[in-house]
Amino acid sequence: MTRETDRRQAxxxxxxxxxxxxxxxxxxxxxxxxxxxxxxxxxxxxLADELGVSAGSVSGAVKMVAQMGLIERIHVAGxxxxxxxxxxxxxxxxxxxxxxxxxxxxxxxxxxxxAVGPGHxxxxxxxxxxxxxxxxxxxxVLVERFERQRRGGSRP
Amino acid sequence: MTRETDRRQAxxxxxxxxxxxxxxxxxxxxxxxxxxxxxxxxxxxxLADELGVSAGSVSGAVKMVAQMGLIERIHVAGxxxxxxxxxxxxxxxxxxxxxxxxxxxxxxxxxxxxAVGPGHxxxxxxxxxxxxxxxxxxxxVLVERFERQRRGGSRP
DNA sequence: GCGAACGTTCAGAAATTTCTGAAGACAGGG
DNA sequence: CCCTGTCTTCAGAAATTTCTGAACGTTCGC
Numbered sequence: 006m007t008r009e010t011d012r013r014q015a016x017x018x019x020x021x022x023x024x025x026x027x028x029x030x031x032x033x034x035x036x037x038x039x040x041x042x043x044x045x046x047x048x049x050x051x052l053a054d055e056l057g058v059s060a061g062s063v064s065g066a067v068k069m070v071a072q073m074g075l076i077e078r079i080h081v082a083g084x085x086x087x088x089x090x091x092x093x094x095x096x097x098x099x100x101x102x103x104x105x106x107x108x109x110x111x112x113x114x115x116x117x118x119x120a121v122g123p124g125h126x127x128x129x130x131x132x133x134x135x136x137x138x139x140x141x142x143x144x145x146v147l148v149e150r151f152e153r154q155r156r157g158g159s160r161p
Numbered sequence: 162m163t164r165e166t167d168r169r170q171a172x173x174x175x176x177x178x179x180x181x182x183x184x185x186x187x188x189x190x191x192x193x194x195x196x197x198x199x200x201x202x203x204x205x206x207x208l209a210d211e212l213g214v215s216a217g218s219v220s221g222a223v224k225m226v227a228q229m230g231l232i233e234r235i236h237v238a239g240x241x242x243x244x245x246x247x248x249x250x251x252x253x254x255x256x257x258x259x260x261x262x263x264x265x266x267x268x269x270x271x272x273x274x275x276a277v278g279p280g281h282x283x284x285x286x287x288x289x290x291x292x293x294x295x296x297x298x299x300x301x302v303l304v305e306r307f308e309r310q311r312r313g314g315s316r317p
Numbered sequence: 318g319c320g321a322a323c324g325t326t327c328a329g330a331a332a333t334t335t336c337t338g339a340a341g342a343c344a345g346g347g
Numbered sequence: 348c349c350c351t352g353t354c355t356t357c358a359g360a361a362a363t364t365t366c367t368g369a370a371c372g373t374t375c376g377c
Contacts, residue, residue, distance in 0.1 A: 022268070126168075216319065
């Protein structure tokens with residue numbers, strides 16, 4: 006079944022690129038598996054099979070990805086197992102999360118501006134501060150624009 | 162000299178937050194040192210002293226940060242040493258770099274869309290693709306808007 | 318050209334992250 | 348209640364990343 010091989014390969018490729026973007030390895034593989042399954046949801050056991058890793062690894066990775074708000078636990082009648090699926094807004098959520106690290110950087114820079122007297126260092130830090138402030142303000146606007154655009158069709 | 166201690170501490174804090182944003186440890190420390198020095202530029206030796214690390218570490222970190230386009234080599238008359246300084250556009254450059262990893266993700270997702278037939282997986286992947294495409298288009302616009310705004314004063 | 322000052326490279330040590338497997342907790346059916 | 352299937356936790360193994368120190372280049376003044 007070469008179709009199936011292709012699918013898995015594409016999933017692994019996506020996982021790799023997410024790792025490149027700063028995600029943990031196993032978290033990325035789990036998230037990617039959720040993206041590529043034809044099922045509505047997956048259990049921890051199914052993930053372990055699909056990825057060929059231990060139950061422990063899956064447990065840790067699922068926990069982390071869930072905490073990031075990228076997947077959610079759902080209840081499936083007649084099944085004792087825990088089912089999970091990607092959330093609709095996973096990608097905008099992920100993007101927003103990256104902006105909480107931007108926020109950390111910004112706070113550090115602001116402390117820096119206070120810690121130095123006038124001079125070269127101050128000038129550099131103020132420039133940096135201005136850019137990061139700008140980013141932090143504009144990012145939510147961007148996400149909202151995407152959502153509105155997608156909701157309302159191509160052009161209202 | 163408590164002022165000096167404050168400065169170093171603020172520098173280390175900034176480095177830490179940059180690490181949180183995905184930078185290598187030593188690269189972040191080097192970049193932060195450049196931000197916080199009152200001098201116009203620094204040599205590799207000065208960096209090693211300031212950070213208390215080996216010359217080898219500095220060499221590697223400087224090389225990487227320079228390749229990222231965040232610092233530049235400058236020639237100082239009457240000095241045999243290599244001087245470096247942060248580039249003005251370091252932060253917009255760093256932001257743009259992050260969008261080259263977004264580009265990687267997008268390419269992987271597009272391959273994914275091709276690899277699966279119609280169904281749940283396809284739907285999820287298409288949504289993801291649309292968002293990343295949107296991001297990739299809008300990011301440069303954002304940067305340009307920042308630069309124009311900063312250049313031209315608050316409102317021309 | 319020689320010597321001194323700097324910078325670079327790289328093999329291996331150290332630290333950190335990641336994964337596993339086994340033991341245990343928990344829920345629900347019988 | 349106990350048993351079974353499922354998930355979680357965690358100590359330690361494995362893999363990976365990061366740093367160092369010593370050997371080697373390079374450049375410039377003399």
